Amino acid sequence: MVRRVQADGRVPAVSAALHRADRPPWTCAVGGTGNDGVLGPETLFRIGSVTKTFTAVLVLQCRDAGLLDLDDPVGRHLDVPAHGELTVRRLLSHTSGLQREPHGDVWDTLAAPGVAALLADLARAERVLPPARRYHYSNLGMALLGQLVARLRGGSWAEVLGEWVLAPLGLTATADRPGPAAATGFLIDAYSDEAHPEPPTDFGAVGPAAQLWSTASDMARWAAFLADPAALDPAGAVLAPATLDEMRWPLTVTDETSWGAGFGLGLILVPQGERVVHVGHDGAMPGFLAAVYGRRGGDGTAGAMGAAVLGSSGTGVQVMDLPHRLLAASAEHDPADVEPWRPGEPAPAHLRGMLGRWWGEGFEYVFGWHDGALRARGADDPAGKPPAVFAPVPDRPDVFRTVSGREVGELLRLSRDADGTVVRLHWATYRFTRAQETFDGYDFRR
Structure with missing residues (x-):
């Protein structure tokens, strides 16, 4: 399945991983890095908006620690010139109505603002919809939440993420910089086989929405945590299972008629039928696509089940569906062992x-x-x-x-x-x- 996506999608490098509590980790990497590095399980790819799931967990950690309430206005914790009345909950669920990107043509210049400019330019950002009216995706909203967390924890967003999430979960390959073991991202020409390398970009203060790099193995483990935190973090050191339950509860749908996907608190929820849901996020940055999802419910689903597929092409859209198919195939063809029933204690x-x-x-x-x-x-x-x-x-x-x-x-x-x-x-x-x-x-x- 991975090889077919790499070939049909014309993706220079595809790295996939599957995590299950009851099986050894599975990985598959196909193609080449596009540079002097050798493609393998340790190759880093940009994961784009999958980063948002990490920022969302940081926000809920702050809530559980009593540092904020989800219905607090963001202006209670950040000194902002406008839109301070928008609530943390609305920003997490993309129902705040705030415009999609920071002020300016960020995707034209690829020049992201620093923290001071991001906050100052909020006065020039639009409220394109009334709060709670409907789903409207906003990188700007998630960037604000990342800066809010940094302010509450007393460090940069990247420092806080490393201390409070990456280190406790052992996600040692995940970072805000690519390092030497990274694949090169490409745009594949539509009418030939030419691959145009994309420049690496630093998203500055918008980093909490899209900055991270990682491996498929780390991301499959992260997906498994989002789906089944008790299996990977039994002591609740990162986040209590009940809090992940709260994050996975759908607050809005992304399309009012199809109901094919929804958003919880920073998490995308994709129903699969038969009481199965995949929870995680997709990511896209110049030269890269990523899809990272954990599986909950249904016959054959193992504990701590997550899949990640990372690709080094901004146009290889076949990458985005592959985690869902890998999870379904694993549950169908290698189902979780059925635990034998044993007599229990009588009712009181x-x-x-x-x-x-x-x-x-x-x-x-x-x-x-x-x-x-x-x-x-x-x-x-x-x-x-x-x-x-x-x-x-x-x-x-x-x-x-x-x-x-x-x-x-x-x-x-x-x-x-x-x-x-x-x-x-x-x-x-x-x-x-x-x-x-x-x-x-x-x-x-x-």
Whole structure:
């Protein structure tokens, strides 16, 4: 698959990697670096906007540390002459309405502003849409968040990234400069086989949106972290799994009619069908394309599953779809091992009598005790749909909090008769009974 993309896409160098918790890392590099270096797994490529996922993680780290709130206006943390009322959350999800690029013709001159100029020129940047109106991609917005993080942490963006993300995760090949082991990026002539080298560029204060270089192996590991942080960072040293859950929740779609992709907090979400989603980001810079995605959900998906494909052509668009196909092929042809079922502990005595079938609003639900927790699912739910999972509320033995699945966050309350039998449930205040019941004749004063 990698060789076909390199040949058909006319990409001088393609480097791909697949990460899984249950298999050795897999890499494949095809082509040549375009310089005196030898193409291999350690060759660096520019990853462009995949950089944004790192900046987003830095922002959420600051939130979890109490340094900011996602609904803070950016002006609370940066001294800006305009647009200071735009919130961190809107900038992360590309729903702030801020124009796409910094003021000036950055993509004509390739002369990116420094930090002082970036902030000063905000007064000349447009709000092209009202905040929260719709998705509008903004490198400028992500650049502001990178400078915000740098200000809060007391260093440059690159220094903060190295200390708080790259070093803890062991991403030793990822850096803001290419170094000697980098491939040359090219523009491939549309009507001949000539490859025109692109000049390396430094994006200055816009670096938090697009500056990084990396290897496919590092990026496959990063993708696996975004999809399954508990497997790569079990202590939550970089980010708690619950925070990654928050980042992966879709806040907007990129197209109002197709719903083929969405954005969470700095992350692109690409549904694959059958309750599978790929999470990560694409990247494009002069001479380079990159696609980095982790896989969540679905049969055959292994833990910590991520893929990265990096190419040294700005026009080799076949690169962009390949991680999705690699992940799907790996799950289909080398599925994760099926763990054998083993008997577990019985349900607590005070819950055993309430297990089984209950009816709410005319629909049947099944409550059971599995993997040490009370769970519920619709009787007609498809097999792959996750159940609701409940956790006990301290000091209230008949009250539970829904911690995942349907009605997450809501309470489940058990009502008992005089002999202790559970005769009614209230879940998110809706009544559940052992048999179908209408609302007719129900005493609403109770």
